Structure formats: C-alpha cells, structure tokens
Amino acid sequence: MSKFWSSMVKRTDPYVPGEQVNDATIIKLNTNENPYPPSPKVFAAIHEEMERSLQLYPSPTADHLREVIGQQNGLSKEEVFVGNGSDEVLAFSFMAFFEPGQTIKFPAITYSFYPVYAKIFDIPYEEVSLNKDFTLPHEQFFQSEGGVILPNPNAPTSIYATLDQIELIVKNNPEKIVIIDEAYIDFAQESAVKLVRTYDNLLVVQTTSKSRSLAGLRVGFAMGHPSLIEALIRIKDSFNSYTIDRLALVGATAAFEDVAYFRQTTEKICATREQTIERLNRLGFTVLPSQANFVFATHRAESAVHLYERLKQEGVLVRYFNKPEIDQYLRITIGTDEQMNRFFEKLEQIVNACSL
Ligand SMILES: *Cc1c(COP(=O)(O)O)cnc(C)c1O
Secondary structure, three states: OOOOHHHHHHOOOOOOOOOOOOOOOOOOOOOOOOOOOOOHHHHHHHHHHHHOOOOOOOOOHHHHHHHHHHHHOOOOOOHEEEEEEEHHHHHHHHHHHOOOOOEEEEEOOOHHHHHHHHOOOOOEEEEEEEOOOOOOOOOHOOOOOOOOEEOOOOOOOOOOOOOOHHHHHOOOOOOOOEEEEEEOOOHHHOOHHOOOOOOOOOEEEEEEOOOOOOOOOOOOEEEOOOOOOOOHHHHHHHOOOOOOOOHHHHHHHHHOHHHHHHHHHHHHHHHHHHHHHHHHHHEEEEEEOOOOOEEEEEOOOHHHHHHHHHHOOEEEEEEEEEOOOOOOOOEOOOOOOOHHHHEEEEHHHHHHHHHH
C-alpha cells in the first residue's frame, strides 16, 4: 500500500491464476488448457502474417474475425465483440452494463474473477448459494437489482444448467443484463447464443482459450444485441484501440475456420472425460456430472489437500481451492489419454498407499 495509490487500486483484490510451470515433465492438469495444439492452419496463418505486416497496426475494429465468429453463430458482425481474452471482455462488460450501487447476483461457488471485477468497479454483489448437489437454483437469479453473471457450465463445478433455465433467468430480468460466461460451452449440450436475437438483455461470452487451444493467444468474444456490442466497443475505444494484435486476429480466424479440427479435438476430450470419470469412480471418487473439459471430484476417504500435495510431489498439477464447501474437491483438467494414464498411475499409488 502506498499513499500514491488511487482508491480504485486500494480496493483491488486481484485474481490469482493457477500455477504456470515451464517444466515439460510436469503433467499440467490445473488450468483447463486444451492438451492438443491449435489447428495447423493457425500456425500457417500466423507465419504468413509475421512475414507481411507486423510493422503496421492491426485493425481496430477486427471486422473479419467478428464476421467469421458471427457466421458460425448465425449472427452479423454487429452482434459480435472481440477482446484480449474473455477476461477482458468480462471486465469491459462489468463497466458497460453494471452500475455502482446496484447489487448484481452471481453464484456463491463460481469463477473467482467476478468478485474481483465487482470490487474494482465498486459494484455490490450477492453470492447466491447453489443447491446441495451444486446445481443452479435458477429462480434465485430472477429480478436482480443490478444484473446477473454466471458461467455455464459453472466453474469449478463443471455442472451445466439447461437452456430452459438460462432462458428463464434472462426472461425474469427484462430490465437488466444477464451475462452468460460460456468458457466451456463447446464441451456441453447447447449454447445460449440461440437466444441472443430474442432477448436484448442477454450477453453470451465465449473464449478461444479452451476448446480452440489458444489460451496463449488471448482472444475472447461476446455475442449480443448490437446496442450491447456498441457499448463494449465504446469502452474498448476509451482504453486501447488495438486490444487484439495482428497474430491473434489471423490465428483466431484460422481456428474458427478449421471446423473439422475443432470438432475432432473437442470430441476426443469429451470421450477422455467420460473414461476419466469412470476411472475416478473406481478409485473411490465421487465426480460431479461434467459438461466441461475438467472434472470436479472428491474422494470418500482421502482429503483433497493431501491428494493435491502428493500429486504435486509426483509431478502432477491439479487445482485445489481452499474454500468452504469445495475444500474436499479437486479440479482436474482433461488431458490427452497418455497424460491421463500417467495421472492415474500416480493417483492409484497415492490412494492405495493411503488405505494401507
Ligand atoms: C478460462 C475462463 C475464462 C477466461 O478465459 P480467457 O479467454 O482465457 O480470458 C473466463 N471464464 C471462465 C469461467 C473460465 O473458466
């Protein structure tokens, strides 16, 4: 703390991301990255762009990328906003749509960035308790004073709320914005994007970081009514005209265009997820019903923090949250089959040694 800090800095409580390591021998199942590399077409597009035009500013409007994303979602580019990762899109959305002094709602167990944004932008919030089984009590989100934000599937629980439930939340907040953060939607049933043209108070936020293997490129996007997109563009243009660089623009565009590769890797991850759940069950874990590229699991005998620490000693990183209600759970990202085999080798040793 310094006397030179603004009150905004003083009230911040920054988000702490999962550990990032540079050791290739570590099995990294802690930050929900995609275990598969991006489409080869992404590399080709980035190489070509590098040789051509890095001395020039990128497009401030990102029209082409917005068009491609729009096309794939049955929308026009006026209904699509792109930003430097969906975290930036979410931060801009808090500024654009939530009002200091009006209480917003989000789930009590959820993406821990939301309270961070709420604090920095001085927006009061109510944390709505989940049901006992971690499902969403959707009626509790009706008639929010300031608006609603929630991830679907939820993080870190991996549980998906049905489109009907989401629609009810949107319908029952006609005067306020409902933001659905769909970081994991490509591993789940269906997106709320199909409701965007019906409800002008719905903003759907997605990212290329998970299902399109581009966490390192930083491209997220929002889809909603053109007037909502205009608000986000006004915020962006008041900070930085060029939030997405040239390599990110062409790389993300290529990733969207290679639909076959996207389908193949996404289906593979979902198949590995189902096997992972079965294997965890056999080892004595209870696993929440996942529609994401990670699972949330608790062991009937071993404490989660012990398992987390022992796995770490064995070179496997998973995510552990020391928070009430979820402190007996581990969040495990779905890796390749080979990574999961190595994970289970270690886990079996640890669990068997514990029960001796
Ligand atoms: C990963 C994640 C994000 C952030 O994604 P980026 O686009 O990489 O910034 C947003 N929301 C949730 C729920 C996430 O899990």
